[in-house]
Amino acid sequence: MEEKRAPHVLIFPFPAQGHIHQMLTLAELLCLSSIQVTFLNTHHNHHRLLQFTNIQSRFARFPGLFRLESISDGAPDDHPRPSGFLPDLTAMMHLDSIISPHLRNLILSTRHDSGGFTCIICDGIMTFAIDVAKELGIQSIAFRTISASCFFAYLSYPHLQDGEDLDEKALTVPGMEKEKFFFRRRDLPGFSRQFRESPLMSDSVLEFCIKETFNSARASALILNTTEDLESPFLSQIRTKFHKVYAIGPLHSLAKNLRSPKIPQSHNSSSSPNNGLWEEDRSCLAWLESQPPKSVVYVSFGSIAVLTKSQLLEFWHGLVNSGYRFLWVRRPGSISGGDEAYSDDDWNIPAERGCVVKWAPQEEVLGHRAVGAFVTHSGWNSTLESMAAAVPMICWPKAADQPVISRVVGELWRVGVDMKDVCDRSTVEETVRYVMGGGGGEMGRSTAEIAEVVRRSVSEGGSSYCDFQALVKELKSGCR
Template identity: 25%
Template sequence: MRSNHVLVIPSPSQGHVIPLMDAAQRFARKGLKVTFVNTEHTHKRVINACSQKDYLSDMMQMVAIPDGMEPWEDRNDIGQLTETMFRIIAWDGSQKLHIKGIKTIIVLAGQTGVMAVFNELPVNDQMFQLSTNMPPMDPNQFLWACMGDPVTRKKMFAIGLEGTVAAGAADCIICNSAVELEPETFTLFPKILPIGPLLENNGKTKQTGHFWNEDSSCVTWLDQQPFCSVIYVAFGSLTMINQHQFEELALGLDLINRPFLWVVRPGMSGSIDHIYPNGFMDRIGTRGKIVSWAPQQEVLNHPSVACFMSHCGWNSTMEGVSNGVPFLCWPHSFDQFLDATYICDFWKTGLRLNKDDTGIVTREEIKNKVEQLFRNDKIKQNALNLKERVKEGNSSSKNLRNFVDWVKKGQDNAPENNNSQTSS
């Protein structure tokens, strides 16, 4: 008799831990026993931020392993952390390969089309397009090109290539997406099984895997705001903003004169906390709410939220799509530029915030784009339509059932992708 046991090992970053935790909970609810493995550092942060342990299923246990770094080394160095983590996983994996029956499953936490970058590497820095139904790609905005220094960029490029090789050898690849969102991608990559959007507020479980404690007081504040009036501002777990840009953003929110909920994450400016413009806190009064971390699912599902000013990380993108919320797109790195292109040019559910010649998104640009979005009923309707199309398509639910059945039965052939019947 098979044990139906799944070992889940995310990359040690919040953008990977949260969606894989959501996927693991879904596996557990469908009868798979799950062991979720974090690094010791990440494990402590997740457990400390999870105030109610009963969010975790009886079918799921959490364990910790070393990340390969010394206590004094900087775990904000993504290149170094990922490289050492890969060495740990590779060593453990080499031992597990001797166990009969172990299958390897790759989970893509980011935008699915990014995988094409490593399968179709460009020979120069010119824009290119894999298909007329996919966004154009700029090599200068690829994962490795967005990292801060040449050493880190080289590490990330090598890690990306290793990941592509691993994906090619995997028994199955699953991802946090839906065929209704990017049908052409799944035509080009039929081996990938979309089971998303994950992280949707379906009421079955509360989101776990956060590195910071959620401030639920913002939900009470939202309850007091008018319908569809609040600008929600959040830039994920890794985005860094310098003091000048921080001030422009604050002054832009001040100029708009509308209610806003702003997540100012600890460490968003590095080792020194941001300083708000003179008189800013007094001027905004109760019109603005600032928190260090928010329960984003609940926020985006709240009727008072009108739009989402976002870095366009894929998790945030999927949460916004699942709740039918229009976007104000402010991509910073990784796959966020491609995500913003989907939002603005393909789904037409948001507007871009553009930088000036000095690389700053000015207060005037913020004010103008917010006002444009509030006047644009077409974008609002597109966002609601996309939410319903993903919900009604139901292809991901079928894919998830097929995946769980495949694991339980121990079949050799990977589950089929239910995407042939869907068009954009």
């Protein structure tokens, strides 16, 4: 009889910060479950992780269970890699021809050295890895880092009609008739004029994302960083096309829950792990400590979004005019025309009113007692972290899955305001005052209720907790 091998999972994220963030957390969860993990990055992102995070010390508590590998993305080392360190915005559609041979060689060499991988968990927009796994006789699981609502929207695209009226109903969700919830054209990637102007969501990129969504069905299972308790109607529709779906999120909350009893107190500090590609400026936490409870608006547009100087200043004046304190993440390269497009005079505000940093430990910021609202691009990581912390959102999406998420946040969960396609200082001022004032009381109740839903889902017996245990069981039982 063939000897049973210990599970060894290769995790392979798409080379952008939001994707790496989620899949590193999954790697930690698998290590906590005694599953060996090899985490594969591009060379460029591998070096940034080593430079800006505590990844080595963080995973040192799993001796023999975690290792890092890297692979070329086809661009020279000195390439500037804008927009989240992609070689360029169209290269994402051609990574298969660049990476597939290197991925195949890595898998074969590992098989020779240590018995090989028993499963590949690949990013769901890099489905060429599923083909490589099939060729080499290895189980594959697709991991999509978007919400179930957005995944459902991509699955629905072949049935949608384009049109001029962006506020016309474009997509209804079966099973949600009582909520009277629907997506307008402006809520879907590629329909809004603003998003069509963005190279992040050109027609070709949109078509690629739709194709990869359907290609994910070639894997043996699908992982989504969400919970049944939040996105049940969307997950029900996804399961009509994917026979096995694991909804195991929010991953950062699940990791907190599973990490606590297994890690000695000396290693289990209150600070959150940094999964990012930017160096965090933790001085902002000291600034928050000096602010009154629920008095600060946190502003961050994520790791990829780029604003014009005009948009930047409309937000700036709207925030200043609102009268509230704010903590603003102004990432290098986040302003079109370069950082020289503004001067310090444009940001003249007393230190007690505002704090500006290049990058912040976001999970800790959102969990701080001083933070009362979050101005966000509606990335899925940011949305999950905000909901878990019961912080209401002001949503200003830029591209990709963000317009879908902002609609769900504002109209379904009612834990924020969807401000898409609007950018003027008076609207910013009015919206900040409304959200910081609790939205008439309803928003405060909704954010508290959603945070409790998240807490229950990742606790023992919760839907995400149970789905994760089922995933671990599959990874362990599938070994040959």
